[in-house]
Amino acid sequence: MQKRLLLLVMLLLVMTTSAMAQITTSGISGKVTSQGEDVIGATVTATHVPSGTVYRAVTNIDGRYTIQGMRVGGPYKVSVAYIGQKTKTFENVTLRLGETEDLSCSLQDDSKELQEVVVTGSAGVNATKTGAATSLSSKQIADMPSITHGIADVARLNPQLTTSNNGAMSFAGTSNRYNSFMIDGAANNDVFGLAADGANGGQAGAQPVSMETIEQIQVNVAPFDVRQGGFTGGAINAITKSGTNVFHGSVYGFGNNQNLIGSKYPLADGGYAPKYNKQQEYNAGITFGGPIIKDKLFFFANYEKTNKTYPNLYTLGSESSAVDAAKASDVLAKIADLAQRQGVNYPTALSTEDIYTRSDKGGLKLDWNINETNKATVRWSIVSASQLNNAGSRKALNGSSYAYPFKSVTNSFIAELQSRLSPSVANEARASYVRVRDKRDINGEYPSISVNNVGGGSVNLGIERSSMANRLDQDIYTLEDNLTWYKGNHTYTFGTHNELYKFTNLFIQDLFGSYTFKNYDAFKSYYEDYIAGTIDPAKSYLNQYRYGHANTDVTGDPRWEASFGAAQLSFYAQDKWDVSNNFQLTYGLRMDMPIIFDAPTANEPFNQYAETRGWNVKTNQKLSSTPLWSPRVGFRWDINHDHRFILRGGAGVFTGRIPFVWISNNYSNTGIQLSTYNSYKTNGLDLLLDPNAQEANASKLKATGSQTINVYDRHFKFAQNLRFNLGFDFNVLGINWTAEAIYSKTLNDILYQNLAYEQTGKTYGQVYGSAGAPVEDNRPLFAKTTNGTPFANIYKLSNTSKGYTVNLSLKAEKHFNFGLDLMASYTWTRSMSVNNGGSSVAESNWRFNYTYRNSNDPELGHSAYNVPHRLQASAYYHVSYGSKKEWQTTVGLIYQGRSGSPYTLYYYGDVNEDGANGNDLFFIPTDAQIDRMRFDETDFSANALTRAVFGDGFTAPKLTEDMQRQLMKYWIGHDSYMKNHRGEFYKRYADNLAFEHHFDVHFAQKYSFKVGGQMNSLELSFDIINVGNLLNKDWGHTHGDGFGVYYNPVNYQKNGHYQFTGGYATRDYSDYYSRWRGQLGLRYTF
Template identity: 55%
Template sequence: MPTYKRFILAAVTLFITINLEAQITTSSISGRMTDMNKKPIIGATILAIHELSGTRYGTVTNIDGRYTLQGMRAGGPYKILVSYIGMKPSETKGIMLQLGETFRHNVKLAELSEQLNEVVITGKAGVDATKTGAAMNISSTEINRMPSISHSIADVTRLNPQVRVANTGAMYFAGVNNRYNSFQIDGAMNNDAYGLTANGSNGGQAGTQPVSMETIEQIQVNTAPFDVRQSGFTGGAINAITKSGTNEFHGTIYGFGNNQHLIGSKYRMINGKNSEKYRDQSEYQAGVTLGGPMIKNKLFFFANYEKANKTYQNPYAINSFASLIDAATANNILDKLREMAIQQEVTYNGELNSTDVYAKSDKAGLKLNWNINDKHKASIRWSLVSARQMNSASSAAVLNSSDFSYDFVSKTNSFTAELQSRFSDQWSNEFRISYVRVRDERQPGAPFPMIEIGNVGNGTLHLGNDRSSMENSLNQDIWSFTDNLTWYTGRHAFTFGTHNEFYKFSNLFIQDAYGSYFFSSPDDFYAGKIKQYRFAQANVDVTGTPRWAAAFGAGQLGFYAQDNFNVTGHLDLTLGVRMDIPLFFDTPAENVSFNEFAASKGWHYKTNSRLSSAPMFSPRFGFRWNMDGAGKYILRGGAGVFTGRIPFVWLSNNFSGTGIQLSSYIASTSSSNPDATKDLSFILNLSKQTQNVEKLTASGSQTINIFDKDFKFTQNLRLNLGFDFTLGGINWTAEAIFSKSLNDILYQNPIVDLTGKTLGETFPSLQFDQRPMLSKIEGANTYSGVYVLTNTNKGYTYNLSLQGMKKFDFGLDVTASYAYTKSKAQNDCTGSVAQTNWQYNYTTGNPNDPELANSIFNVPHNIRVAAFYTKKWKTNHSTVIGLIYNGSSGIPYSVYYYGDLNGDSGYNDLMYIPTDAEADQMNFTATSGYTAEEQKTNFKAWLANEDYLKNHRGEYCQRNGANEKFEHHFDLHLSHTISFVTSKRTYGLEFSLDIVNIGNMLNKKWGRTYESGGTYTPVTYKGEGNFQFLHDADYTMHSYSDYYSRWRGQAGVRFTF
């Protein structure tokens, strides 16, 4: 039996279970019962009833008159009945519970001779008197009124001042890498544990969401929770629970859709011209939900099915107005490639004409809730998400051939079971088990080498297969188990728990399996002057198969203890400590040759090192002080350590990159080796790529990935201080969050080191550029790179925000916030491959000790304003209008050279911004399109006009040192519901229209979104101190997104019963 299975079996058997994140799926009620003289009432009976399902939760008060009800369904409405012999019973109705929070309900009981009226909670909003750290709860009602056409969780989290949502659906908490987030649905892990998706959840690469929004009951967004049960993230945590059945049958039938007629026809482009009309597109999303009783008050179900389909023409196809590619040059290159293919007796069928892009998905789910008795409640949920999307369509600055695109196919099955138990008035328990099965695969076009050609107009041309899709599939199996035992005594609620996760991965990933060729320009392509060549293959003698997959298992055990201490009626303290133990069940293969080389250098690196399972401790402290006793002024916050995980793809690199099962080769021209590719041939026949490999083996080009033996999972120290107060009839929240990296990620390549010389010393024409030069160390010629996964404690983020909320009696809700974020990092780690994370961590110094700089997630200013107005017309009509404004700084970007300037074999050299006098000293290499003097003249004119560069002449560009311009976006939601009431049931028919970026509808200059990947490479380094600037004098790096710069609408209809 495999090791990881033994661990699972032992954990289940011992009932010590496991779920690293242990996020909350329920709510609680607590309080104190006193008489009219404020003396505690001992033994009073508390009964809370979920009115829609009849679910009952009961207990009695302790010696201090206190009580707690845990494990309750979030939502409501609830009614609470309080009784005691000789006292007048109390009944409170209309209580709604927020996910993961404790509702405070204190009651004074009068003697039977006194008269007390029934209390009804109206739901009027006030200061949230329950949360300790920075958190936000979102109900299904709020979800339904939010403007959205993607129907994603990301859309509804954007009102949180700590969260920035990208167009891809990625969510960044307080400037932290989105891969460090946690995302759970009903307690089951649904974030992308392997770390490949942009939106951070399973199915993201196939363009789908992990759950249908029609099934969501509540969402909790946490940035700094000081409850030790919540872990597994150093960014933020998103915790969603789905709807459950009740004693009445309820359901929805819904559909949403749009086409090109609901997309703006024009926006003003960078060049001042209006865009063309958007091309044809069609999108729909339709589904059904049904919930109800199987046994009244006892057993309930909730089921759903949803289908979505989107098809659109690529807006950046060749000859399109939005493309920066020179169409004539691209077509000439294609013709030349076909001619060369025929000469080599192969066929190339790739096209540059427009190809429709599509995304399809199916979602299904079933949830059962069982009220076993008043003391035990159980639930089971299964869900399926199956999706397919065509990826790698062209962008403004990149034109991809039809065979470069690939289908991404994803299927996720998840299962969760939960048991909530109350053994006595002092002891309760929560047990949860979940299993998630993910199967992902890339399906590329007909096998062919990848060819990349730069400076085709103002962009890059790709022909052949995407180098990362040639052999690429991933299987994930993730088990998690949680058990929390809580003991209530006096003013204390002690929690003792364990949460552990076990992972099994199998990743077939052979990047460059058909060979990849890079050319700096069309002239270099025609001349066969290769700038870089890459190839990888499985060593069949070792693996037994050419399609070898790296398989490994891992886990993480979590144990914790916590005390929730109600010091007084107005002060609550949370003190806890958590211990997480990473587990690694497999060891990468031994590479004897490399291990001997590493030992000769005094390094403690081995390919067959297994990571340490040393415990990682996370102490936390939180407080909440109700300063005036009435909830108008609440000071809260805390300090604690948060332990996360890392994307497991970064660990997988070390299983596939030992140099034993796979051999990876690279040859790249650089300052230290300008002739690295001179002897290579441009081979299009897949079976003959080994001819280049033989030459590479002779010169040395192996790539090795290894661990630092002391490598640890990510961990940070987070401080939070919040002040919730009411002023001028407005509920305000002032929040400050500071995070300091304790263990973050850093990649190093020890086979390159400083030479002691600078670039200016090496090339006299570049005396103004004093960046250090590097070269391979002695004896390292066998390797193209040795990439070490290690840690750094450099880096920090902070977020300061102010938010105001006001609910008016006439149906208007308004929220406004401003947030300032600062995020610094040593390595952004935006890639999935070790070499990428080192090679593209831009620097002007030593790439093995990069400077602390702005992170790619640093978007300083964010302003959000939301207004929702609900109007009821007569008895059966209601209208909802929602308007959201989002203003924010643009995303950061870096400007660097295309080429290796400092001799480290990485394309990571930030550009020096010369003065005119310094630019005159530079040498430019002529092409068929531009003379050397024309390039120099155009270069100086461009520097004088580019905003960031013209203000930093004579300086180096900083990593992520500039941000795109401030953006403004307005989104609108309109819906009208007609209700039909019969003697037994109420039906509703809702018509809706959502328009995002509605500002573009009013003015073609409004709402424009920059198209940026965070990097620009306007200048090519040709080696030997020579450059190329293959652009006109009026060149601009920036462009607007053709899709996101337009207004987009979606019409919908929903029938409820």
């Protein structure tokens, strides 16, 4: 495979004439006239003042000029000169990333003397964007209220973007896994698809880049420039700072402790969460840049260190934990006793260690002005991070070994060459290499034990099942080149963007065995029978048992790794046509072709079996390298020729990547290298605490199948959608307005099926058991079709074209000359999908795709990213004062209000017998149906619902059948969605958690002074996140940390009976994010 990869790289280097997927520069263009006539041969000179970098162009036969490949930012001085005309000069021009500023002008005739006409100010209002996009400068980044100092905090100003607490970003209602994130043109999003925030280092809690090094960020949702691709969600493109002719830099530090974080917020079950007794966070660094050779060679370097610790609040008996402390203690004692009796060293200590996140970032960038027509850039950066994960939650007490440090190191190397080959031809070439090394650093080898429903949560010990053998190496190469030809009023672009990947993934779930008990009583029953020597082999004490191992006779290695190579090649052509002075049309065609170099291992018995079933799949089937075409067209119409009323938009196809972990599943699960056992029928199985003794249980499960097979449709295609955008930018009464409409229709998205189960043709018409009441919408039943074969589950990945998103937004901005800037926006979103792809594992993507009809053909429903309403507003006030204006004060306020995360209600149990425990949507019964339901007694735990129904102080040893009926009736009758949908199934993500309001504040006081003739400054800042919670402990709460949450209010019993486990889980708050947080900062700039 490596030889083929090298051959392809060499071939691309030879054949490439153009390539540019993500844009790293800016440009200027315009038309030069004099007395209504086109000026031919006028010289346009643009000088980047800080570095002395010069760019030149000459107007063509139509009086037009274009300069591309220019440094982002500024200020620039641009002059237009022609013999016999007054020279016209634009000063303090600032260029936006990825945009071409229109600097058209009319020269005045003056034959007596040459004079200069100077225009001061930025040309930003003339940017020539056609689609929905937002550009953010380093000043905006610095003034943003932030504690994480991350991309999501800055990018949230885009109206189409919704962010979750864990940093995940959803653009216009699409999955965060379908985004693209580039830094200086190199892919820095997690292309394998494991990090919630979508960036390299995200699993270790690290930001992919120091925000102090960012010059500009561009956020794109619907760019109709065919050069931009690799996403069907949104694209974030960041450019780092460069050196100049003046030595400059900064030293900075930001930090807080437990005194700058909220002490209280209300718990859903009553009372308040405790104050953090220990918490610390700091972020400190240095940047330094300057000339190596004046006007010629420059450098910029940085180093940043981040350290964050906060206490683990979810400890035994703590106020924040919903787990019953007495029962949890009993579980720990009994497991310790079992370990002693089995002669095994098994850890039963709970995690109490402080949660930490640590990272180090560094980088060096060189810019070389080779001559006026060639400019080169080279950059290296590193991010090394570690974070303690899985230490516990409100509903989980986790053992000290169950938590694990996650370690991640990312190195990036980029080289770029900008060339002007002739007055009408320019070229950009770029190559990059990104090296990512991630691993879960576990502490020992122990089976996983989970005891659920211990009061209001679970107790989890041993090693978490997905961490037992988990490491990932990624090597990502990018080759790009972009050729631009300016001819008349046309700008032609021919390009290619090529990404090549190599993945090595160690991932063996349940290597030491995983045991799940349904509740405390089931575990207690097992322990008592074990001690008494009366274990009943016909009784299922366990709810689930899982075990996986490498077949060493095949692999030769018990820690076998899946490895494969892939590529995504892109070629495109485009014409940007200035039809007239006020109308621009852009149209082009892009072709993306995914390639998988290596075939998974052939499993001939399975392949033969699949052929007899007519499934048309094989384990060794490679994806076909099918070209995916993306035609696009965009326009921009300056209606009155004055940039006050601009209508823009377009239509086009966007092709993205998919997380390569979904492809990796097929290499790990051929049924040859790994054997896996997953059984809910656990009678006769023992709780074996020795990780090397699991074969004793596995041998009893041979008949149920030991092979989990992952296959994909041969013609499976990467994600694609058809996107339409219409925008209107206008200025009325000095207010800049933007109205935006985006509609995206799914062309290719994911569909998972389990071929081992098929519908029987029967329906579960009596949803509540044999004595229950039939309902109109019967739930189809499934049956396993692979009994008697070694194939336990067969997960197939294919495509669906079902799904769409609609996004409407309106934004208003106003600048006042006395230093006040105001902004407000409203966004409405509807997002519909078949599968959200929320997991990295095929089993979970199928199993947790909640449905009520057919888990192999799921219905279209709301997506996990459907956040219908979003409001945001900002107010910034900047003022300078003092005799020399040496004092500057900045005050900023940002408001974010939005619908809560979508949520789903489901049964805990397998209602439709499709082999999946917990993917069946909840049926909302009427009061009459509740009266006919049968409930088994369950543990009592006081909460807000029991207090609402039975009053404060009520307690009972158990929740009786009648008590559960009362609780369910009250809960349904007081829920705004369910009370209007009784007698129906709960639709997937049909409702959203409570609306959230958050206010963030930024204060900064700067003092500027000269040192050696150069301006220096010292700035003190204070940021407060969620300031509402500071003003009132009952304000500013947030629910959950990610998109798409789910709750199981009812346990489904095999005897057709139920247990109502609670209904107010949707009121649970995120602990850390529901508190106000403050941070002090000090920055010295020189």
